Amino acid sequence: MTFDFRGKSALITGAAGGIGAAVAHLLGAAGAAVAVTDVALEGAQIVAQQINDAGGKAVAFKLDVSSADDVERVTAAAEAELGVITLGVTCAGIIRIVPFLELTADTWDRTLAINLKGTFLVFQALARRMIEAKQPGSLVGLSSVAGRGGRVSAVDYAASKAGVISVVRSAALAFAPHGITVNAVCPGIVQTEMTLNIHRERAKLSGITPEESLAKLASSIPLGRIETPEDVAGAIGFLLSPEGSYVTGQALNVCGGLEFD
Numbered sequence: 338m339t340f341d342f343r344g345k346s347a348l349i350t351g352a353a354g355g356i357g358a359a360v361a362h363l364l365g366a367a368g369a370a371v372a373v374t375d376v377a378l379e380g381a382q383i384v385a386q387q388i389n390d391a392g393g394k395a396v397a398f399k400l401d402v403s404s405a406d407d408v409e410r411v412t413a414a415a416e417a418e419l420g421v422i423t424l425g426v427t428c429a430g431i432i433r434i435v436p437f438l439e440l441t442a443d444t445w446d447r448t449l450a451i452n453l454k455g456t457f458l459v460f461q462a463l464a465r466r467m468i469e470a471k472q473p474g475s476l477v478g479l480s481s482v483a484g485r486g487g488r489v490s491a492v493d494y495a496a497s498k499a500g501v502i503s504v505v506r507s508a509a510l511a512f513a514p515h516g517i518t519v520n521a522v523c524p525g526i527v528q529t530e531m532t533l534n535i536h537r538e539r540a541k542l543s544g545i546t547p548e549e550s551l552a553k554l555a556s557s558i559p560l561g562r563i564e565t566p567e568d569v570a571g572a573i574g575f576l577l578s579p580e581g582s583y584v585t586g587q588a589l590n591v592c593g594g595l596e597f598d
């Protein structure tokens with residue numbers, strides 16, 4: 338599918354690398370003006386520069402999605418620079434591999450503040466502005482196959498990702514009268530820094546190498562290969578595009594067949 342987002346403006350969180358950067362590149366190449374946001378400003382600036390060098394339009398912003406003030410400030414600044422943002426994708430996220438009995442309340446709070454509250458805050462801020470401007474749009478939140486089931490060593494992460502699906506459903510109902518669709522995607526095992534870190538930590542716990550840990554998991558994927566950030570970005574592009582405009586309130590597994598429900 339060739340996407341055409343000319344004339345649209347988009348804001349992506351967690352866009353300094355991994356899935357967020359792939360989404361920013363896809364939208365930028367398809368003609369959208371892109372606000373590339375991340376708590377890691379330098380990485381966001383590099384991605385924005387790459388989009389601009391390729392002939393697109395992108396601006397980088399430092400944004401910590403767990404801060405309501407930051408979300409308000411950056412969504413306002415992005416709109417001032419790029420016009421009303423009608424496409425939003427929340428990719429900012431963290432994971433720690435900690436056994437259930439060892440997880441601290443502080444780690445729980447931090448994970449939920451970024452993965453779940455951050456999604457809510459960004460959806461709320463962007464939808465408010467679209468509704469005020471009377472413009473339809475589309476939002477996508479990053480959930481995970483982990484949000485479909487349990488994770489013995491990432492209870493906080495799995496709960497945050499199940500929560501993202503719930504926020505998506507509520508937002509879809511709340512914003513449908515304004516022509517704003519809201520969906521989640523649930524990736525499986527994606528080749529990004531997050532996945533590499535997981536396997537460094539898992540390997541420590543189980544006494545094998547990170548490569549052995551990742552290979553073990555990869556062998557369980559029905560499609561037989563690890564997912565790329567571009568695999569996820571393609572599905573998100575569809576949900577944001579006019580072709581996906583009758584899909585709302587859904588959580589789409591993009592996982593090579595790892596999960597069915």
Ligand SMILES: NC(=O)c1ccc[n+]([C@@H]2O[C@H](COP(=O)([O-])OP(=O)(O)OC[C@H]3O[C@@H](n4cnc5c(N)ncnc54)[C@H](O)[C@@H]3O)[C@@H](O)[C@H]2O)c1
Binds near residue numbers: 350375380
């Ligand atoms: N990698 C996977 O296998 C996988 C699988 C399913 C779901 N996901 C989800 O997809 C999303 C992107 O994951 P990824 O693999 O690209 O991870 P990544 O670690 O490569 O990228 C995450 C980005 O989020 C940013 N970030 C962290 N805290 C932030 C904060 N407070 N405010 C703003 N930005 C912040 C990081 O700086 C980083 O650039 C995450 O929500 C993740 O949970 C990833």
